Amino acid sequence: MTDRDPPSETGFDTRLYDRFPTNEPRPEGELERLEQIWCAPKGWQWLTAINNNYVGVYYVGASMLFFVLAGVLALLLRTQLALPLNGFLPQETYNQLFTMHGTIMMFLFAVPAVEALGVLLLPQMIGARDLPFPRLSAYAFWAYLIGGLAFFCSIFFGLAPNGGWFMYPPLTNTTFSPGINADFWLLGIGFIEISAIAGAIEIIVGILRTRAPGMTLDKLPIFAWAMLVFAVMIIIAFPSVILATTLMELERAFAWPFFDPLKGGDPMLWQHLFWFFGHPEVYIIFLPAAGAMSTMIPAIARTPLVGYRLVVLAMLATGFISFGVWAHHMFATGMPEMSIGFFSSASMAVSIPAGIQVFAWIATIASGRMRFNTPGLFILGSLIIFVMGGLTGVMVAMVPFDWQAHDTYFIVAHLHYVLIGGMVFPMFAAIYYWMGMVSTRPLSERLGKWTFWLMFIGMHVTFLPMHLTGLMGMPRRVYTYLPGRGWDLINLVSTIGAFLFAIAVLIWVIDMVRNFRPFGEKEAGNVYEGGGLEWLPTALYSTRSIPIVTTRYPLWEQPNLWKDVPAGRYFLPGSATGGRETIVTSTLNAEPQYLQKMPTPSGWYIWAAVFTAGFFLLLTVQAYLLSFISLGLMIWTMMQWAWFLDLPARPKRIDAGADIGAGIVVPTYMSGTSSTGWWAMVITLIVAGMVLAMSAFAYVFLWNRNPSAWAPPPAMRDMIAPVVMNLIAGGLTWCSCKALAFARPRSPMIASLLMIAAGLALACAWGLDLSGWWETGLRPQASGQGATVYNFSAWQGFFVFVVAIMTLYVLLRWLFGRITSDRPATLELIGLFIAYSAGQGLFGILLTRLFPGAG
Amino acid sequence: MRDWRWMLGGLSIWALHFLGVYGVASIADISAPSEIATWTTVGIGFSLACLMALAVVAVRIRTVPAISELARLLGQAGAVIGFIAVAWESLPLVL
Numbered sequence: 001m002t003d004r005d006p007p008s009e010t011g012f013d014t015r016l017y018d019r020f021p022t023n024e025p026r027p028e029g030e031l032e033r034l035e036q037i038w039c040a041p042k043g044w045q046w047l048t049a050i051n052n053n054y055v056g057v058y059y060v061g062a063s064m065l066f067f068v069l070a071g072v073l074a075l076l077l078r079t080q081l082a083l084p085l086n087g088f089l090p091q092e093t094y095n096q097l098f099t100m101h102g103t104i105m106m107f108l109f110a111v112p113a114v115e116a117l118g119v120l121l122l123p124q125m126i127g128a129r130d131l132p133f134p135r136l137s138a139y140a141f142w143a144y145l146i147g148g149l150a151f152f153c154s155i156f157f158g159l160a161p162n163g164g165w166f167m168y169p170p171l172t173n174t175t176f177s178p179g180i181n182a183d184f185w186l187l188g189i190g191f192i193e194i195s196a197i198a199g200a201i202e203i204i205v206g207i208l209r210t211r212a213p214g215m216t217l218d219k220l221p222i223f224a225w226a227m228l229v230f231a232v233m234i235i236i237a238f239p240s241v242i243l244a245t246t247l248m249e250l251e252r253a254f255a256w257p258f259f260d261p262l263k264g265g266d267p268m269l270w271q272h273l274f275w276f277f278g279h280p281e282v283y284i285i286f287l288p289a290a291g292a293m294s295t296m297i298p299a300i301a302r303t304p305l306v307g308y309r310l311v312v313l314a315m316l317a318t319g320f321i322s323f324g325v326w327a328h329h330m331f332a333t334g335m336p337e338m339s340i341g342f343f344s345s346a347s348m349a350v351s352i353p354a355g356i357q358v359f360a361w362i363a364t365i366a367s368g369r370m371r372f373n374t375p376g377l378f379i380l381g382s383l384i385i386f387v388m389g390g391l392t393g394v395m396v397a398m399v400p401f402d403w404q405a406h407d408t409y410f411i412v413a414h415l416h417y418v419l420i421g422g423m424v425f426p427m428f429a430a431i432y433y434w435m436g437m438v439s440t441r442p443l444s445e446r447l448g449k450w451t452f453w454l455m456f457i458g459m460h461v462t463f464l465p466m467h468l469t470g471l472m473g474m475p476r477r478v479y480t481y482l483p484g485r486g487w488d489l490i491n492l493v494s495t496i497g498a499f500l501f502a503i504a505v506l507i508w509v510i511d512m513v514r515n516f517r518p519f520g521e522k523e524a525g526n527v528y529e530g531g532g533l534e535w536l537p538t539a540l541y542s543t544r545s546i547p548i549v550t551t552r553y554p555l556w557e558q559p560n561l562w563k564d565v566p567a568g569r570y571f572l573p574g575s576a577t578g579g580r581e582t583i584v585t586s587t588l589n590a591e592p593q594y595l596q597k598m599p600t601p602s603g604w605y606i607w608a609a610v611f612t613a614g615f616f617l618l619l620t621v622q623a624y625l626l627s628f629i630s631l632g633l634m635i636w637t638m639m640q641w642a643w644f645l646d647l648p649a650r651p652k653r654i655d656a657g658a659d660i661g662a663g664i665v666v667p668t669y670m671s672g673t674s675s676t677g678w679w680a681m682v683i684t685l686i687v688a689g690m691v692l693a694m695s696a697f698a699y700v701f702l703w704n705r706n707p708s709a710w711a712p713p714p715a716m717r718d719m720i721a722p723v724v725m726n727l728i729a730g731g732l733t734w735c736s737c738k739a740l741a742f743a744r745p746r747s748p749m750i751a752s753l754l755m756i757a758a759g760l761a762l763a764c765a766w767g768l769d770l771s772g773w774w775e776t777g778l779r780p781q782a783s784g785q786g787a788t789v790y791n792f793s794a795w796q797g798f799f800v801f802v803v804a805i806m807t808l809y810v811l812l813r814w815l816f817g818r819i820t821s822d823r824p825a826t827l828e829l830i831g832l833f834i835a836y837s838a839g840q841g842l843f844g845i846l847l848t849r850l851f852p853g854a855g
Numbered sequence: 856m857r858d859w860r861w862m863l864g865g866l867s868i869w870a871l872h873f874l875g876v877y878g879v880a881s882i883a884d885i886s887a888p889s890e891i892a893t894w895t896t897v898g899i900g901f902s903l904a905c906l907m908a909l910a911v912v913a914v915r916i917r918t919v920p921a922i923s924e925l926a927r928l929l930g931q932a933g934a935v936i937g938f939i940a941v942a943w944e945s946l947p948l949v950l
Contacts, residue, residue, distance in 0.1 A: 217858075218925040309925065313932050320866040321940070324873035336884035338898075341947025342876050349940050588858050588923060704885055 012591035017214060017548045019662035021560070021569035030574035031544065037575050038129075038541035040519065041601065048601040050134035051540050056120025057438055057518050059141045060431075062148070063113035067424075068505065069152060070104035073097045075502055078462075082495035084483040094479035095162035096181070100155055102165030106281065107189055108148045110423055111234075114288035115199045116141075117430060118227045120438070122203065124534035125221050127212025127549065129542050129572075129582035130598055132205050132676045135605040135641065140198040142609035147195070150617050151188040154181075161185035164477060166274050167248070169259040169267045174252050183252065183620050190245040191616040193238045197687055200234035203227050205679045210582050211590040212533065213571060215549040221532050222305060225312050226291020229319040230284055235683055236323065237280040239690035244273035247698065247791065256780045256787035258698070264784030266705045268333060269698055275326035276694070283322040285419065287315055289426035290357055293379060296433045297361050299530040300376045301368030304553060307360040314356035321350055331399050332406040340399055347397035354390055358383065374448030375528060378429035381456045385421030389414060392467070407477075410470025413463045420459055428455070428508070436527040437534055440520035447511040454504035461497025465490040531556035537566045545570035545661065546583060549590075576658035577668055583660060584676060593674055594667040595658050604641040608634055635805055642809070646826045648818060671825040681829045685836045688799075692840055695791055696847055702784035703852060710785050713849040714772040722772070722845050725765035730838040732758035733831035743821035751827055752814035758834050759807035762841065766800045769793065769845050792844035799837040806830045858926040861919060864912045865934030872905040872941045876948070895948055902945035909938040 008014060041049045049055065077097055080089040089097065119137050123130050131137055154160045161181045163172040172182045207228045211220070220228075248270065250256040257263035259270050298305045305311065328347040331340060361383060370376060392414040396402045405411060428451070436442045469490045474481065481487055526535040531553030536543045547570045551557040564570065571592070572583060580598035585591055614630035657665040672678060703710055736754035740747050770793050780790035810830060813819050819827060876898055883894035913934035916927055 216923065216925070218923065309928055310932070312925075313929050313936070316863065316866055316929065316933065317936055320870050323870065324877075327877075336880055338880040338883060338895075338947060339877060341950070342873075342880060342944055345944045345946060346873065346940075349943055352936070352940075704881060707885070 008591060009586040009589045010591045010593055012586075012593070014214075014589075014591065016662070016664055019664070020548055020571070021564040021567075022662050023569075026568045026573055030568065034541050034544070034574050035539065037578075037580055038539070040540060045601060048138070048603050048606055050130075050138045050599065050601050050605075052119050052123050052130050052134065052137065053438070053540055054519070055134070055137050055141050056116060058145075059116030059119055059137075060113065062141070062145050063109050063116050064431075066104050066108040066148060066152070067113070068509070070101050070109060071502060071505060073101040073104070075498055077101060078495040078498040080479060081481075081491050083492065084481050084488055086480055089479065091479045092158075092162065095477075096155060096158070096160040098477060099161045099164055099185070100152070103161065103185065103189065104148075104152065105419075106165060106285075107192055108144075108151070110285040110419070111196055111281070112144055112148075112199075113427055114227075114230065114285060114423070115196060115203070117288060117292065117427075118203050118230075119199065121434065121534055122206055122224060122227060123210075123542055124437070124536075124538055125532055126207060126210065126215060126224055127533050127543065127546050128206065128210035129546075129580065131202050132210055132582065132584075132596060132598075133202050133680065135599055135602075136198050136202050139605040139609050140195045140202070142606055143198075143612050144192055144195040146610060146613040147188060147192050147616065150613065151184060151192070154184045154188075159184055166278060167270075168274075169248065169251075169270050172248065173259065180620060180622070183249065186245045186249045186252070187616045187620045190242050190249075191613070193242055194612075196234055197238055200231035200238075201680050201683045203231040204235070204683055205676050207231075208587045209584050209676050209679060210596075211585050212546050212549045213583070213585060213590055213592050215585075215590045217588055218309075219549055219552050221552070222294040222308065222311060223288070223291040223532075226287045226294070226315055229315045230287045230291075233280050233284050233287070233319050233322065235686055236690055237277045237284065239687050240273050240694045241277035243691050243694045243698070244270060244277070247273070247787075250780075250787070250791070250794070254780065256790065257784060258702075258787050258791075260784075263782070264702060264706050264709050265787065266702060266784070268330075268705075269701055271330050271333065272326070272701065273694060273698065275329045276323070279326040279329060280322040282418065282422075283318050286354075286422040287318060289382075289423045289430075290315070292430045292433075293361060293382065293426050294357070295530070295532065296375055296429055296528075297364050297379055298368070298553070299433070299528050300373070300379060301365050301370045302529070303364060303368030304531075304556075305360065306363040306367060307356070308552065310356055311360045314353035314360075317353040318350070321346065321353065325350060328397060328402070331402045344397055344399050348394060350397075351390060351394055358387060358390075371528075373528070374443070374445055374452060375429040375433040377449065377452040377456075378425050378432065381452060382421050382425035382429065385417055385425060385456075385459060387421070389417030389419075389421050393418060405470060407475055408470035409466040409474045409476060412476055413466035413470060416459075416463045416466075420463075425455075428452075433528055433530075434534075435516070436524035437538075438518050439515065439524060440517040440522060441515045442524045442527045443511050443515050447507055447514075451504045451508045451511070454500055454507065458497045458500030458502075458504055461500060462494050463497070465493050465497075469494070526555075536562060541580075544568050545573040547571075571661040571664075573661060576660055581668075583666075584670070584674075592660065592664065592666055594670045595660060596670075596676060597668065602641075604637050608637040608641055611637060639805075639809055642826075643818075646818070646823050648820045648823055669823070671823075671828055675825055677825050677829055678832070681832050685833070688836065688840065691795065692843065695788070695795060696843075698791070699788040699847065700851070702788055706784065707852065709783060710852060711776070711778055711783070713853075714776050716849075718768075718772045719845060719849050722765045722768040723842060725761050725768060726838040726842045726845070729758045729761035729765060729841075730835045732761060733835045733838075737824070737828055737831045740819070740821055740824050740827055747821050748814055748817075748819040752810050752819055755810050755827060755830060755834070756807045758831075758838075759803045762803055762834060762837055763800050765838070765841050765845075766793070766796050769796075769841070773848075789848050792848055796837070796841050796844055799840065803834055803837055806833065858922050861912075861916055861922055861930040862926040863933065864916075864930055865909055865932075865937040868905055868908050868912065868934075869937035869940055872902065872937075872944065875901045875905070876944070898948045899945070902941060902948065905941050906938060909934045909941060913938065 080086055159181055161184050207224050247258045251258050257265040259265045259267045294305055325347045327343040432443055432448055469487050474487050544566045545568045547565050554561055581595050584593050584596045611630045611634035615627055618627035658668050659665050732754050736751045740751035778786045780786045879894055879898040913931055916930045
């Protein structure tokens with residue numbers, strides 16, 4: 001070891017890796033026991049399956065179903081536009097269809113599809129048995145599927161949203177959208193985003209904490225890097241749209257005027273909040289697809305990726321800069337000149353990291369021996385289309401050009417080039433490429449090439465002419481147009497192209513029906529000769545043993561891996577604890593830390609998903625009683641789900657640790673910062689913190705629009721009590737965790753009571769703050785200030801509600817003897833949540849009362 | 856965390872620069888016309904501070920002990936990219 005080498009991250013002696021591969025014969029029956037533990041579902045168990053091999057396939061399948069459904073809507077739209085003054089669709093139906101097309105493609109296809117690909121591929125790719133919270137994956141999937149299908153069905157009742165996929169007010173306020181159509185979008189999408197966030201938490205913790213030993217960040221598969229950046233971006237970006245939809249719903253349901261300029265609101269606030277999410281969304285969709293491209297290209301071109309580290313840097317840079325360019329969607333709104341200059345220059349800079357990736361792909365293709373099979377063709381098609389979309393992107397980053405092209409078909413052409421080139425083509429390439437991992441038969445090369453060429457030609461025939469229609473002045477979202485403007489022929493050509501594209505998708509569907517055979521005994525395997533761990537022989541437990549990774553392409557560069565891993569010569573060749581488990585490793589160097597026991601299937605998370613969807617959907621159709629019954633059932637099922645976690649240790653010998661291979665013993669339980677639960681909670685709280693930050697932005701933004709109308713806050717002395725109560729709440733949670741750590745006989749009782757007291761203090765703080773504002777006479781319906789101040793209260797009130805459930809849960813666990821000093825994780829995580837809530841309450845109080853002050 | 860801090864330091868300063876200059880532009884928007892020059896100066900000063908911080912990261916990271924080669928390389932390249940981007944994005948202040 002040299003001076004510049006990093007020390008061991010955890011104290012684990014990496015020389016122990018030299019013990020592998022082991023030479024001793026494996027005990028008889030070890031493999032059979034492993035197969036029994038990770039057995040396939042039977043009958044109804046197919047619904048409750050949590051293994052990523054099942055949930056991943058379900059997830060990809062559902063997202064592709066939504067792709068086809070949204071594609072059918074696109075065909076209807078193009079049929080209507082094929083001829084001038086066409087009467088195929090009424091205006092209102094057209095409005096609903098284009099809104100649903102955009103919404104489904106963005107929210108129900110693009111994001112879930114790439115997330116699904118992550119759930120399906122990541123465990124095998126990084127050498128984990130499964131993702132760390134498989135029930136959360138299943139919950140996210142079922143919530144998404146049920147919510148998504150119900151949302152789609154609104155179209156059959158004329159209740160689908162009709163305000164465009166970005167739902168700008170005032171078009172979507174109750175004056176111009178009086179029905180419940182807009183509410184379907186607001187509640188439906190807000191809820192589906194929660195599912196996306198759940199998936200993102202799973203992916204971040206999975207990639208950072210469950211990699212195969214030795215898989216340092218420098219050896220992390222490039223797809224996993226992309227998924228990591230993608231998931232972090234979801235955590236930062238999606239809270240903004242959750243807040244935006246909540247504010248809009250509060251305005252529509254209770255007349256809180258966030259976006260009403262007559263009462264101190266501003267419709268521009270919606271645009272800022274929406275595009276703070278909406279622009280990163282493009283990269284959220286693109287990055288995983290780019291990661292898949294960077295994984296497939298080396299296999300197809302038979303050479304390692306050129307510039308691995310630069311590609312990682314480009315992904316990180318894309319993640320950062322994507323949050324600095326949201327307002328380039330708003331150049332035509334009359335923003336300050338200086339801001340426009342910043343956003344324009346930043347928008348041009350986006351092309352640099354994207355360019356690094358494109359050049360790395362071209363260099364890899366050029367330095368290897370490219371094969372023009374189906375994934376290879378989709379990869380090349382993606383490169384061409386994405387670069388074309390990127391070039392028009394630089395054009396619209398120029399403000400004067402954007403003013404001309406804004407809201408025309410030029411933008412429609414640009415965004416479809418970027419999204420189809422950047423995501424749809426890579427997705428199809430990925431389906432063909434990884435099919436051998438999940439199906440007993442690969443897809444047909446012959447049909448695949450038909451699919452590619454028809455899709456490639458259809459795509460250009462549809463969207464290339466749209467640049468012209470846009471430059472000739474045809475606006476977006478018009479349901480018809482007059483003849484004689486020069487748009488007739490171009491629109492007809494676009495429609496023909498759309499049907500060519502549809503035929504391509506139809507051929508792919510036929511290919512899937514003919515050849516896709518999932519969940520079989522033996523998969524088709526490594527058809528395209530990839531070099532990643534996912535191509536090792538696997539079963540439902542992933543690989544038989546978990547290898548030590550020493551290179552970026554283990555199958556190419558660690559020659560004996562393909563026989564040593566299935567022979568059980570590496571880590572965890574059987575079950576060390578008698579149940580499902582995976583090795584948790586450190587974040588940087590992937591040093592083994594502990595063995596995490598994994599759950600077995602049950603029905604609770606499915607019911608939780610059903611009732612979560614039920615709550616939101618029933619709320620949308622204004623069935624309030626049923627909605628709140630569904631909420632109660634959701635809480636009950638979630639408590640049942642959590643009830644069997646973190647059980648008191650028995651028998652004690654298991655706690656002493658488990659042998660994970662070659663005599664290496666690691667603990668089987670961990671709390672605090674090393675545990676995966678702690679990571680998941682912290683990421684959840686970052687989501688909450690982002691909602692809080694965006695709420696603060698909304699508050700300052702509305703003040704900025706009309707500072708003179710801001711009423712004075714409550715007297716300063718009234719601030720003391722809520723501040724002190726929040727501090728007490730935070731202090732009590734700390735005392736509670738310390739009390740449990742003392743490990744005395746009465747520690748569980750004292751710790752539980754202190755935690756309950758912390759919850760009560762938090763509720764008191766919230767009540768005192770709320771009553772202070774109420775006594776000033778300020779009401780949420782009165783002004784933008786009132787709406788934003790009470791929005792802080794409402795958000796904090798939600799946390800108080802959750803804390804109330806958590807403290808009830810603590811009480812029940814204590815009464816049933818499930819809080820013990822040797823199992824502190826549950827109490828620690830609840831303490832973390834309450835401490836955050838206290839900090840959040842404190843922040844809201846200080847901001848709303850001290851800024852801008854008494855004036 | 857040490858590796859992550861160095862690895863993402865340059866890119867974080869770049870992100871901080873976005874927020875800072877957008878904030879300055881927003882405040883300038885509601886200020887009196889006579890104060891525009893002051894806010895422009897603040898923006899330039901902030902940009903120069905960010906450029907200096909990025910230069911420090913780019914130079915200092917070469918000798919930081921006990922971080923991985925990947926963190927060192929990504930951190931340095933991120934600081935260089937951040938430096939170029941901050942300089943580019945500050946141009947509207949001086950044009």
